[in-house]
Every structure is written in C-alpha cells, then in structure tokens.
Amino acid sequence: MIKNFIGNYRIPLIKIQRCNLVHYRFYSSVKDYSISKTRNIGIIAHIDAGKTTTTERMLYYSGYTRRIGDVDDGTTVMDYLKQERERGITITSATITFAWRNYRINLIDTPGHVDFTVEVERSIRVLDGAVTILDAVSGVEAQTQTVWAQANRYNVPRIAYVNKMDRVGARFGRTVREMRYKLGTTPLVCQIPVIQKDNRGNSLLCGIVDLLDMRVLDWNKDPKGSVINRTPLTDKYPIVGLYNEAIKGRSCLIETLSEMDDNMLDLFLSAEDHMKISVEDAKQALRRVTLNGKAVPVFCGASFRNIGVQPLIDAVVDYLPSPLDRPVPIASLSDDESIEILPKENEKLCALAFKVIHDNKRGPMVFVRVYSGKLDNHMTLYNTNIHNKERVNKLLQMYANDVEEISLITAGNIGVIIGLKETRTGDTLIQFNDSRKSLRLKNIDIPAPVFFRVVEAAGISEEKPLEEALKNILREDPSLHVHVDKDSGQTLISGMGELHLEIVKDRLLNDFKVKAKLGKMRISYRETVINDKIDHTYLYEREIMGKRLKAQISLTITPLHENDQGSFNEGGNRIILNLTKKTIISDELDQSINNQETSELIKLSIEEISNAVYTGIISSLYRGPILGFPITRLSINVHSLRLFGAESTKTAISTCASQALTDALKGRNLVLLEPLMNVNIDVPEEYLGVVLGDLTGTRRGNVLGLETSGNLFDNLDNNIEIYVPPDPIFFSSNKNDKIVNPKKVIHAHVPLSTMLGYSSSLRSLTGGTASFDMSLSSFGIMNDDRAKAVIREMQGGF
Known part of the structure; x- marks a missing residue:
C-alpha cells in the first residue's frame, strides 16, 4: 500500500496487477468513514443526458482513475459490459465507491433507457439521494419524468445538474422552467453559466458563477479540468450584466429559502442586506430544504468539456443525505406488527438484497444494502422471504467491474456477498440466530413484462446449458419471466421491450455461450371472463x-x-x-x-x-x-x-x-385483453400533424390530450416564485438560426402491439427531433376481429 496526495486530501491507493500490467486505483476502505460521512447516491436521467460521462469525470477528479473514460470509444469504467460499449448506452446499473473531501460516496450509475427501468427501480430503493442530470438542449425529456416519478415514490432527495451547456441550443433558463412545470418541483438555481462571445460571434461556455459565494469558476488553465480558477465576482467583471444577474439570482435564492426554512426566515428578517447572509448559513438552509423534499438545488456545466463536475460532487456531500438523515426504515414482523430498523452498527443485522448478477468465476454476486448492524465475512444468514439458511463466503467492495475483498459491510453501506445460493432481488437478510424470522423490509416493485419471444436450444445437448443460463439471467433480472407452454412445449421468455429481449439474446449467445434460437417478438396478452x-x-x-x-x-x-x-x-x-x-x-x-x-x-x-x-x-x-x-x-x-x-x-x-x-x-364467456400503453410524445409543432395521423390511424391510438411542453404542472398549487436565469436567443452565429418553439406533448392510450418499432418510426417521421416514453396503463378488451386474428396467428405456430 502506498499513499497519494490530491490537494489537501490523503487517499489510499490500491495496486491491481493484470496481465503483467500494474494499475493503481484509489479506493475507500470500509473502516475509514463513519455513517454520517457516507453518501449513497444514484445518477438518474433520460438516455444520452450524460450520466456515464459525468460519472467518469467524478472518478477522475476523485483520484480513482488516471484517465478519463469515453463513452464513444468504449473506454469507460462504468459501462463495462460488451453490449454497453458496443451500443454506447448503460444497460445495467454499476456500483462504485470513491472518496471526496474525506467523505465516502457509494455511487450507482443507472440506465436511461425505458426497457431497463427495473434497474433504476431497484437502485433507487436503496439510495439515500440522487443526482438528476438534464440535457440543456433537450430540457426535461420523457424518461426524465419517468425516473423522477420513481424517485418520488421513495421520497429520495435530489439535486439537479443541467449538462451540455456548451452545445448549440443549450438553454439553462428553459430547462429550469421545465423542471418546475414538468416535474412539479421547486428548482433553486445555485449556479448560472458564464457565456461569452468569441471573435467569430459564437457563444461559448467559459465558466460558471457560484451564487452562494459570488465567485466565477473557470477551468481554462487545464484541458482536463483538474484546476479550478476561482475569481470573486464584482461589478468590475468584464462580461456586461453578469454581476447584476448574479446579484438577482442570489437574492431570489435567499428569498425562496426564507419562505421554506424558518431559520433562514429569521436571518432574512434581521439582515440589513441579503447579500451579507453568510455562505454557510445559506448552505445549511439549502441542505434542510433538500432533505425534506421541499426543493431541488440546480447546478450547471458541461461534463464532456470537463466544466462543472467538482462543484457537483461538492453538492453531493453538502446537500444530499447520509443514512442518518433519512427516515428510519420500517420492517414488518407480521400483518399487524412492524418495527423500526435503526441505522446503527450495534443493532441486529438487517440487510436488503437489491441486485444479483452472475459471474462466470465467482458465481452469484448479491448486492446488498445494510440498514443496521454489521455484515461479517463467513457469517451465516437467514433469508426471511424464502425461509432459507445462507452462508457468506466472501464480502466484496465493487468498483464497477473491479472488486476489493473486505472483511465487513457496516450499517448504511452497500457491498456484495459471494456464496448465497438462493437469495433474489428484494429479499431481506438477517443473522441466522436472530429470532425475528418473519422480519421483512419493503420489497422492490417489479413491473410486469409485456413482450415475449420463444427460446429453444439448438440441440438436445444444449438444453441443460440453456436451462442453467436462463436460470442465471432470471435471477439477475426479475423483470424477465420464463415459462413453458404446456401444449407446444416451447419455452417463452418475457421482458420489458424490444431492446431488453435483444440484450438477453445477445448475452445467451455471447456471454453464456449457449447455442439457442430465439423466435420473433410477441405481445403478452391476458384472458378474462366478462x-x-x-x-x-x-x-x-x-x-x-x-x-x-x-x-x-x-x-x-x-x-x-x-x-x-x-x-x-x-x-x-x-x-x-x-x-x-x-x-x-x-x-x-x-x-x-x-x-x-x-x-x-x-x-x-x-x-x-x-x-x-x-x-x-x-x-x-x-x-x-x-x-x-x-x-x-x-x-x-x-x-x-x-x-x-x-x-x-x-x-x-x-x-x-x-x-x-x-x-x-x-x-x-372469455375474452382476450391486450396491453394498452400510456404514451407521451414530445414533438415539434411542425411535425404534430403527421405524428397524430400515424398515432390515430395505423396504431389505433386514442389521443387523451395535447398541450404545450412546459405546461404539465400549470395547476401546481405552489405560490413560491422561482428564479429563472435568462437564456441567450441562440448560441450559434448562423443568422438562419431561430428561437426553438416549445414542443407539443401528445398524451395517448395505444395498444402495445402497434408500438413495435415505434422508436425508429418516430425518428423517421420527425427527423429525429421527437422523443417518447410509454408505460403499461391497463389491459383492454380486444374487438372480435382483432381477437380472431391473434388467435389464428398464435395457433398457426410461433
């Protein structure tokens, strides 16, 4: 073990040797940090908002890596699966631990694609806080609203980071306004971008203003963004109007905090000048309103350009909760009896298994969040959901795809257990000699699958390997279902979407090396009596x-x-x-x-x-x-x-x-039911007619409503005014560029059978300018003609 210094922080360095190459990576020892200095956070966002790109910078600036990984090049730490690197998207949530300002941060990078929403669901279930990343060009997108609603269900405190502020068409103010009206939250702007014209007249992001301490932050001296220049902002600053806008922003921030926080209200009423309220007092008030869910601090930057990431990590430490700041988890002992699970190391052990993955060398790896007590190496556990005895062989600390063997996992922390044979996602684990055999933490909501494909082995010799591979995949992904059709004898695998099942097929063939055939995509219908x-x-x-x-x-x-x-x-x-x-x-x-x-x-x-x-x-x-x-x-x-x-x-x-x-x-009198989807489509006004025609025609959709993007929460009962920084008219020097009109939002119910391939169709119809999300609404009765057609198709063979 050698020591390394970054700034004023001494961070342990671990030596990892692979193929005669020696790598040094920083890590956080379990014993180094108390529970109050622990942050369990997740990165949540729409696909391609910059989650993995931002995470890679966090790892670099914290000292975990010595180079910045690139999504396009497939060199990121967090997207380590072959399928992720080929597609340039996150498919499975990855966990990593790093140190920052003498705090331990357990971070989970989650997928943004709707097909992998269960990864977000089970990650949010065990997180204490989250960073929501927004695309400054696209604003609040469809999947952003989905993951925001998931975080709302678990009352997870959040901060927001408006990324891609260096792109043409980026609009910070518009994105803040959409947070208010699309997400139904109160955004508190803590930073504003510094935009400057170059010699050609192009608008460039050259830094950010911290409204709390009134300093301009820029990263111009280091192309990798490791060095931050902090300049006090005064009325002499060369960019015209920036000082006055910052004064306005800070005043609005203090006023809004005083409306939400009693302590800040006292300071606000007693202060002669709102600008003289200290940075520390403002931070404490901001932390309180964030923890109780009254507001969301908003930051900005451009992760790909290495701008704004370090202040974001500071905000994670300053404003997001430790396990001690969260409501005490409640576990059930019986139908009418419950118990509080106190986050203390001297309490009895209580942990939740929130994810299982299969490793070819190590076998099943069970990710757990320990809520109380200590999980020791070689401990004998009891699974209260399946009433089964389990034994711990090893405990691991995960660094995406790398591991460090550890001796214990303490209360408030996340780790991995090797050796559990039967434990699944959502199971509660206690010590075997604990008398509370019926103790159960709240389970994880798993959405029902809506697509299915036939899977069969290429030959008799492949049937056993296929069975084992499916068993492992099912244990990893609880949103997948497998069952055997009794009449045909065929094995059917059901999932959340086309890409979801495509990834399963790819993993069966390439990761598990199973020679299998998968039939075409099918819809999972339902039957009922009327x-x-x-x-x-x-x-x-x-x-x-x-x-x-x-x-x-x-x-x-x-x-x-x-x-x-x-x-x-x-x-x-x-x-x-x-x-x-x-x-x-x-x-x-x-x-x-x-x-x-x-x-x-x-x-x-x-x-x-x-x-x-x-x-x-x-x-x-x-x-x-x-x-x-x-x-x-x-x-x-x-x-x-x-x-x-x-x-x-x-x-x-x-x-x-x-x-x-x-x-x-x-x-x-039995009938077939088909899945009906809630579909929300963000579409530019010029393409509205063609999208509506396609939706109500060939796709048999029923349009429920149409509104302007940004008006989804117009009826929000909240009198608190928010500060919205002004946006430049446009960032490009091209005189033909215009202000982008707000998009229209179509709300509709559409049969799932007609939504196959809709992502490609929508891109084709709108030139790639529209986006959509969909979720299962209900199952509707099929008309006789449609039902007969489905029966003929299904009875004709798969």
Missing part, C-alpha cells in the same frame, strides 16, 4: 401410484372491472379464502374440523390448507383456456372445502383448487 358470475363445486378424485387422492372445493368467481376498489393479490386478481374451522368439512365425520379427533385425522393446519388452495389457484390463473395467457380481473372466493381424511393431502387440495378453477371457466 358478464358472468360463476358458482362452482368441484370434486377431485384420483389414484396415483396406488395412493388415492381426494378433495372437494366450492368457489364463486366474479369478474372485476378496472375501477373496482380493494386489494388485488396476483396478476390483477382478488383471491379470498374463507377457510376456517367452520368451512372446512371432514367427510368421515361430516362436520367442521372443530374437535381434536378430526384435527388428528387430517393432520394439516388451516394455514397449510390455505397455502395449498392458494398455490393451486395461482397455478391455474397463470394459464388461460383461450391461448394459454395469464387470467386476470377475477375475484375468486373459496367458501368451503371438503376433506377426506388421509386422502386429502396438500397435493390433493392444491390440485383440486387448480382444476376447480379451470373446470369452472370451461365454456364461459
């Missing part, structure tokens, strides 16, 4: 290998509608089990199992019986009678069960429940 209440009693009686199995069940099936209230159990259904001592009847005694003799005869508890019934119903709901798609929108009430002594085993009860539901639906 206008039909069904009361049904079913007797199951069968002899298997000389053993007689028998059970009888009575149930009522009622169709549900989209707007029905109440809880739903599985796949949009409501399963009600009214199984008590009075409704479970023993045939031998012809009475409820209310006495000791009957209980001994059956030898099953009511909980075991209920679980068997539930399992049987779920298995039947997974495959409908029309085309074998999952059944949805049913209320299933099991109101009695007749048992036949030793013949009524758990298997008999489960099979009886499954076949009862299948038998009840035979010959009923």
